[in-house]
Amino acid sequence: MFPVLLLLLSTAFTCQASSQKVLVLLDDFKTRSTHSLYFNDLISRGYEISFKSASDKKLQLKDWDEWLYDKIVLFAPTATGLGANSDHTTLLEFIDAGKDVLVAVDSSASELMRSLAADIGFDLDARGASVTDHVDYVKFAMADHTLIASEEFMQSSAILGNFTDSAPILFKGAAATMSPESTLGISILGAPETAFSHLPGKPVTDNPLVANGYASLVAAIQARSGARIVLAGSVDMFSNAYFTTAGFETASGKRFDKAGNRAFCDEVTKWAFHERGVLRVTNVHHSHAGEQEQPDWYRVSDDLEFGLDIFELVGGVWQPFKADDVQVEFVMLDPYIRTKLQHNEQGHFYTAFKVPDVYGVYKFVINYHRAGYTPLELAKTVSVRPFRHNEFERFLVAAYPYYMSVFSTMAAFFVFGFAFLYHK
Known part of the structure; x- marks a missing residue:
């Protein structure tokens, strides 16, 4: 119970953007000006940003056992080393510590970036391969079939908030795949049905990686440590040029007034940095039906009530969480009872049930995993005893039939005895 509470408290502190330090690692410091709108959006939300070169030999993420930064934005697709190290082990330790990372690459991603993506849970397409669309590419002054406009973003308020903009996302870069067996991976942005990934200028001699359904343009993983990692296959999608693009047309004749990159990248970053999709549990309580006192044990076949409060972080404010799929299990080795929790629209979830007719040590278990939200894993132990002799x-x-048979036998014996003794 205590580790769960500590995790929830640490998550609540993580959500305070005003005290967060963000390290931005770059290949080229020109990116600082070409992507200034994105960085300004972060600053406007209260983040303290430090810009450093990924190849800076003096780069330090950790001072003894203390991490110097809370978040990392990695816009260094061609980096061959991070700081004085030629590998990314420190970055993986950063993630294991529950810290958030946003990584953007492109088709020229180095072996270091590919190895990092693989260790996180993503597989990038072959080096030099770009997502291409000969049907629905964006038409500018020069025809570039690797510049596509995608509207295949995930419909999830937990990740994209109120992003209802009909404007597509401009994308130019590489696709990544995740294992279909992954329970932690989330595809945030897919590609149009006509898109595929291959080496530009090379003949397609085998089946290319079809982006739609098999690969993602922007994907994410919420690690078991609590960290959130976002991998975008394009650095350009965060650039000022894509943020301010207006009045363009695709090869299929679709016309758009603007690109939705700025709003999209803003919402994705909010989720990645734990500004959204964060749940908090308070006031876990169980008692006999109609009572308030919380006992340490129950008797078999008792009627009990169970409840808790769940709140969601929305815009920096904790608001009541509303969902119809939260369940509680009453477990002794195996679940004896699994039931949905009702809620009162104010964040209070509750249910009532009868204790099983088997005594032992039980646990109330909440194991709630929903895409885009921090998982809720809660266990509370109680004892169930049998009836006492009294x-x-x-x-x-x-x-009752057996009682009647006993009394009827007694009555028959009395009648028989009376007849036998007094009847001649």
């Missing part, structure tokens, strides 16, 4: 019912309804 708690059994004196007369059982089911035993």
